[in-house]
Amino acid sequence: MVEIDRSISFYGRDIRLKAGLLAPQAGGSVLVQSGDTAVLVTATRSNAREGIDFLPLTVDYEERQYAVGRIPGGFLRREGRPPEKAILTSRLIDRPLRPLFPNWLRDDLQVVATTLSLDEQVPPDVLAVTGASLAVLLAKIPFLGPMAAVRVGLLGDDFIINPTYAEIESGDLDLVVAGSPQGVIMVEAGASQLPEQDIIEAIDFGYEAVQELIKAQQDLIAELGIEVVQETPPDVDATLLNFIRDRAETPVKQILAQFDQDKNNRDEALDAVKESIAAAIAELPEEDPIRVAATANSKAVGNTFKDVTKELMRRQIIQDSVRVDGRKLDEVRPVSCRIDVLPKRVHGSGLFNRGLTQVLSACTLGTPGDAQNLSDDLQEDMEKRYLHHYNFPPFSVGETKPLRAPGRREIGHGALAERALLPVLPPKEEFPYVIRVVSEVLSSNGSTSMGSVCGSTLALMDAGVPILKPVSGAAMGLIKEGEEVRVLTDIQGIEDFLGDMDFKVAGTDQGITALQMDMKISGLPLEIIAKAIGQARPARLHILEKMLEAIDKPRTEMSPFAPRLLTIKIEPELIGMIIGPGGKTIKGITEETGAKIDIEDDGTVTISAVDESKAKKARNIIQGMTRKLNEGDVYAGRVTRIIPIGAFVEFLPGKEGMIHISQLADYRVGKVEDEVTVGDEVIVKVREIDTKGRVNLTRLGIHPEQAAAAREAAVNR
Numbered sequence: 001m002v003e004i005d006r007s008i009s010f011y012g013r014d015i016r017l018k019a020g021l022l023a024p025q026a027g028g029s030v031l032v033q034s035g036d037t038a039v040l041v042t043a044t045r046s047n048a049r050e051g052i053d054f055l056p057l058t059v060d061y062e063e064r065q066y067a068v069g070r071i072p073g074g075f076l077r078r079e080g081r082p083p084e085k086a087i088l089t090s091r092l093i094d095r096p097l098r099p100l101f102p103n104w105l106r107d108d109l110q111v112v113a114t115t116l117s118l119d120e121q122v123p124p125d126v127l128a129v130t131g132a133s134l135a136v137l138l139a140k141i142p143f144l145g146p147m148a149a150v151r152v153g154l155l156g157d158d159f160i161i162n163p164t165y166a167e168i169e170s171g172d173l174d175l176v177v178a179g180s181p182q183g184v185i186m187v188e189a190g191a192s193q194l195p196e197q198d199i200i201e202a203i204d205f206g207y208e209a210v211q212e213l214i215k216a217q218q219d220l221i222a223e224l225g226i227e228v229v230q231e232t233p234p235d236v237d238a239t240l241l242n243f244i245r246d247r248a249e250t251p252v253k254q255i256l257a258q259f260d261q262d263k264n265n266r267d268e269a270l271d272a273v274k275e276s277i278a279a280a281i282a283e284l285p286e287e288d289p290i291r292v293a294a295t296a297n298s299k300a301v302g303n304t305f306k307d308v309t310k311e312l313m314r315r316q317i318i319q320d321s322v323r324v325d326g327r328k329l330d331e332v333r334p335v336s337c338r339i340d341v342l343p344k345r346v347h348g349s350g351l352f353n354r355g356l357t358q359v360l361s362a363c364t365l366g367t368p369g370d371a372q373n374l375s376d377d378l379q380e381d382m383e384k385r386y387l388h389h390y391n392f393p394p395f396s397v398g399e400t401k402p403l404r405a406p407g408r409r410e411i412g413h414g415a416l417a418e419r420a421l422l423p424v425l426p427p428k429e430e431f432p433y434v435i436r437v438v439s440e441v442l443s444s445n446g447s448t449s450m451g452s453v454c455g456s457t458l459a460l461m462d463a464g465v466p467i468l469k470p471v472s473g474a475a476m477g478l479i480k481e482g483e484e485v486r487v488l489t490d491i492q493g494i495e496d497f498l499g500d501m502d503f504k505v506a507g508t509d510q511g512i513t514a515l516q517m518d519m520k521i522s523g524l525p526l527e528i529i530a531k532a533i534g535q536a537r538p539a540r541l542h543i544l545e546k547m548l549e550a551i552d553k554p555r556t557e558m559s560p561f562a563p564r565l566l567t568i569k570i571e572p573e574l575i576g577m578i579i580g581p582g583g584k585t586i587k588g589i590t591e592e593t594g595a596k597i598d599i600e601d602d603g604t605v606t607i608s609a610v611d612e613s614k615a616k617k618a619r620n621i622i623q624g625m626t627r628k629l630n631e632g633d634v635y636a637g638r639v640t641r642i643i644p645i646g647a648f649v650e651f652l653p654g655k656e657g658m659i660h661i662s663q664l665a666d667y668r669v670g671k672v673e674d675e676v677t678v679g680d681e682v683i684v685k686v687r688e689i690d691t692k693g694r695v696n697l698t699r700l701g702i703h704p705e706q707a708a709a710a711r712e713a714a715v716n717r
Contacts, residue, residue, distance in 0.1 A: 004224065008216045011161040011209060015127070017220060019138060028138030032131040034162075036119035041131030043139040046108040053299045055101055057109045059094040061086050061128060063378045067118045083374070084411055089113075089125045091412050092149075093132050096178035096186035099519050100144040104233045109141065118378045121164045126151050129178055134217050138224075142231045144522045146221075147185065148213035149178035152206040154194070159205045175199075175515075177206030181214060183523030187503075190419040193469070193511035196537060200530045207526065240293040244304040247277050252305075253312050259326025263356050263445050263493065264398075266324065274305045310498040317479045317486050324494060325355075332474065332490045332539050333357075337454070337550035339462040344559040348463025350550075352455035354543070355492060356445035361455035363463040365562045366434040367608040368598040386425055387436040388418035390452055396444040413449040414439070420453045420506035420514035421460070424468040431466060432565050432606055446492035447475035449516075453506045454547055461551045464558040471513055472547060473506030474539040476532040480521060487532050489539045503529075505536035509544060563596075564612040566619045570626045572603040578622060585625075589654070593618040617653075624652030629695060631686050634706040636714035637697075639680045642672050649697055651684055657695030659684060664699055683707045 003020035016033040023029035026042035033039075049056070063086050065072045065079060072078055082090075093113060101109070113128035129149035136143050153163030154173035168174050173194060178186035184207050191199065221228070255261075255269045278301050284291040294300055313324060321329055333355030341360065342349040348363035371383035390413040394401045406414075417439060425435070437459055439452035450473030457470045477491035478501035488495055496502050501524070503517040517529070570578070578599060579586045586597055595609040595618035605622055609615040637651030646660045659682075664675045676682060684697040685706075 002224070004220070006216070006220055008213070010212065013122070013162065015130075015213075017134065017216070019134070019220070019224075026135075026139070027141065028135040030131050030134045030138065031116075032127040032134075033117075034127060035122040036117055037115070037122035037124050037127065038117040039113055039115050039124045039128045039131055041111065041113045041128055041135045043109070043111045043132065043135035043141060045139055045141050046110075048106040049108065051298075052106045053303060055098070055103075055105055055109070056107075057094070057098055057101065057111070059090050059097065059111045059113075059132070061089040061093060061113045061115075061125075063115050063118075065378070067115050068378050084415070085374075087408055087411050088415055089128065091408055092125055092176065092188065093129050095518050096129060096147055096149060096180075097132055097136070099185060100147055100180060100522055102142050102144070102231070102233065105142055107141075111135065115378060120166075122162070123151065123165060123168070126162065126176060129176075130213055130217075134220070137217065137221050137226065137228060140226065140229050142229045144182070145180055145228070146214045146217035147178060147180045148210045148217065149176055149186070150206050150209045150213070151176050152202045152209075154198075154202065159202055161206070161209045173198075173202060175202050175206060177203055177210060179207050179210040179214070180523045182521075183207075183525045184517075184529055185519045185523045187515055187517035187529070189512075189515040190422065191507075191512050191514070192423045193508050193513055195511045196533050199512050199515065200526070200533060203529060204526050237293055240290050240297075240300055241304050243281070243290050244277055244301055245308055247280065248273060248305055248308045249312065252309055253316075256309075256313055256316055256324050259322070259324070266494075270305075270309065274301065277301055277305065306498075313494065313498055314479045314481060317488070318481050318484050321486065323488065325492065329486055330489045330535055330539070332542055333492070335543055335546040337458055337547050339458050339551045345561045347559040347562045348459045348461070348465070348555075350455045350458025350460075350462055352451050352458060352547075354447070354451055354454075354490065356443055357448055357451050357492075358441075358443040359448060359451035359455040360440045360442055361452065361459040362438050362440070363456070363459040363465065364436045364438075365463060365465075365558065366436065367563055367565065367596055368432060368434060368600070368606045369596065370434040370436075385428060385434045386418060386422060387434075388414050388421065388452075388456065389436070389438045390414035390417060390441070390449070391438065392441045392444065392448065396441045396448075413452065416449050416504065416506075416514060416516050417452040417456060420471055420473060421456060421467075423513045424471055424508065426466050426468070432567055433465075433563075435460070435465060444493070446496050447473075447490065447504065449473070450475050450504055450506060453514075454543060458547060458550060461554040463562070464555040466554050469508035469510060470544060470547060471506055471508055472540045472544040473504060473514075474536050474543060476503040476505065476536050476539075477501055478503070478524075478528070478532070480524075485528055487528070487535050489535055501532070503532050503536075505533060505540065507540060509541060561610060563608040563610055564615050566607045566612075566615045568605050568607075568619060568623060570603045570605055570622070572601065574626045575599055575601075575603060578605070578625060585654075589618055589621050593621070597622075621653035625654035627652060627655070629655075629686055629689055631688060633686045634702055634710045635684055635686075636707075636710040637682055637684050639676050639678050639682060642676070642678060644672065647672055647676050649682060649684055651695075651697065655695070657684070657686070657697040659697045659699060663687065663697065666700055683710055 005018045008015045018031040023042050027044040029042040111132050115124045126149045133145045133147040152175040153160045153171040155171050172192040175189040251273045281294045336353045338351040341351045346362050347365045350361050352359050371385050437456045441448045453473040477488035477495045477499045479486045500521045506514040594614045598606045607615045607618045635651035637649040641648045687698040688696040
């Protein structure tokens with residue numbers, strides 16, 4: 001392939017596309033570069049494996065630590081398991097790419113995006129999405145593209161394309177829009193309670209930019225003389241398909257029209273029809289063409305039966321505007337909510353039910369030291385103080401399979417729920433706790449991610465987290481047949497499985513906090529997306545009303561088993577004194593009080609203990625150690641040790657000074673022990689602080705009122 005290097009001037013920033021230079025044995029490869037961020041994306045195709053009845057597409061995004069001039073940590077000093085950010089980026093590439101491959105394609109496809117260089121201005125993820133499209137085109141894989149993606153930010157009243165990390169952090173919107181020539185194909189967003197109309201305008205703004213990148217790919221492909229591949233679908237023997245269809249259509253139609261049955265009964269009835277067809281084929285003579293075809297393709301019955309069910313379900317919605325459970329198109333399933341489901345050793349819990357979907361969320365409050373360090377990805381080291389984890393066990397759908405570590409789906413759903421709730425969490429200055437919420441899907445029949453958002457809102461309020469506003473969410477679906485389009489509110493499993501769109505919308509009564517739209521078709525016009533966003537609002541508010549019946553505001557008191565946090569500020573130069581040589585001082589305070597102490601570089605000290613009195617004791621010690629002393633200050637203290645020339649007194653927690661024997665009394669003292677013994681409570685005044693910071697005390701010249709005030713202050717410490 002001829003080496004080619006093209007630069008696109010794109011919204012104030014150049015994007016360079018280099019093809020034919022790197023990875024010559026990959027099916028297609030392109031280096032996408034903007035600023036100092038460079039991502040190599042490859043696409044490779046292998047022959048189909050026997051028996052595969054789905055598209056085996058694998059998308060991987062990888063980060064190399066050398067991209068930011070860093071050597072990996074750990075014993076091996078090399079990259080290991082991909083961080084969560086890399087997994088989410090892999091999903092971000094996969095979701096707009098997958099619907100653009102023909103549904104008959106069965107070849108193994110692999111797209112690999114590797115970030116080779118990264119600067120602090122240009123995030124690599126949207127570059128990787130666009131690069132994946134171009135790599136597929138260069139690999140001459142059948143594809144309904146090109147496809148591209150951009151990020152849209154909002155600073156003040158202005159939308160910006162592909163904002164920097166700093167602009168994303170300071171803005172009110174982080175929206176990724178991917179599109180094809182047919183329309184918008186994927187949306188993902190986090191927002192600060194933005195109105196629906198603002199979100200719609202942002203998607204429109206982003207799609208306009210996407211079309212420029214699509215045009216650039218088309219021009220590049222034309223320049224290279226590459227045509228977008230449109231392979232002919234393989235021939236299918238209709239004899240077997242018609243046999244199955246003739247026997248399935250009537251009973252399936254009847255089952256789908258029985259609106260009073262639940263999911264399990266409907267699934268059992270459909271399975272019975274499918275089994276009866278398989279039995280009918282088995283009774284045919286061995287030489288019968290239908291039986292021969294079924295033997296050759298063991299999955300033909302199941303696949304054709306699914307197609308018939310899909311066609312009839314969609315026809316019922318398009319023609320009659322009635323869904324399989326009898327609901328109207330904009331109707332939400334029955335909702336019920338509970339809080340305080342688990343004992344208070346779990347700091348907060350919420351149970352959310354919507355139809356047959358059930359999610360139990362548990363909230364745990366931790367100390368600043370429990371924050372997650374994100375140093376394993378390429379961004380600058382940072383900490384997460386809100387963690388949202390999502391679990392989807394097999395029993396939630398009545399299945400049995402081995403339990404494994406969280407997969408990409410679990411990580412993606414947890415990240416979506418986390419994004420939805422982040423805008424309403426209190427700032428660290430007001431609520432210094434690290435917060436972890438775990439959403440356990442106990443039953444699944446559609447939109448468990450939005451169920452997690454609702455259940456987690458309940459759990460946060462039950463735990464006493466002062467969230468700004470409660471958040472609810474709903475999943476919207478779509479049935480599109482030709483020019484006929486129906487938007488569905490609160491889709492259930494069968495509507496997600498056999499429908500064209502899964503559009504999750506979360507937010508407060510004020511506005512949207514998170515979006516995620518995935519398509520199974522090659523794109524949608526903006527007016528349909530706008531309709532789905534608008535139709536989601538009354539659904540969200542209806543669900544929110546049900547949630548507020550369970551708990552209408554955060555609890556004012558936390559669980560007795562939650563840690564109590566006390567925060568103080570010290571001068572940063574005093575941090576070393578608190579820690580002590582080898583951590584000896586801070587360890588001693590922890591052992592003495594039983595409290596946990598976290599110190600930040602700016603001098604913020606957070607002290608935590610389940611027993612608040614222990615936290616206060618540790619706070620008093622640190623305040624005493626760091627308090628600025630003045631000559632003449634009077635304190636009540638305790639004698640800690642005696643030496644021949646005087647006595648040492650702890651007059652503040654962690655702070656000692658010495659009374660010289662000549663300062664013990666206004667007369668001559670022969671022996672220190674004649675005046676004081678270890679453990680005595682004494683009133684002392686700061687006489688002098690020497691150049692080394694040592695404090696000299698005296699018992700002389702103290703007014704009775706000063707002594708009384710010192711005793712009272714000691715009691716209140």
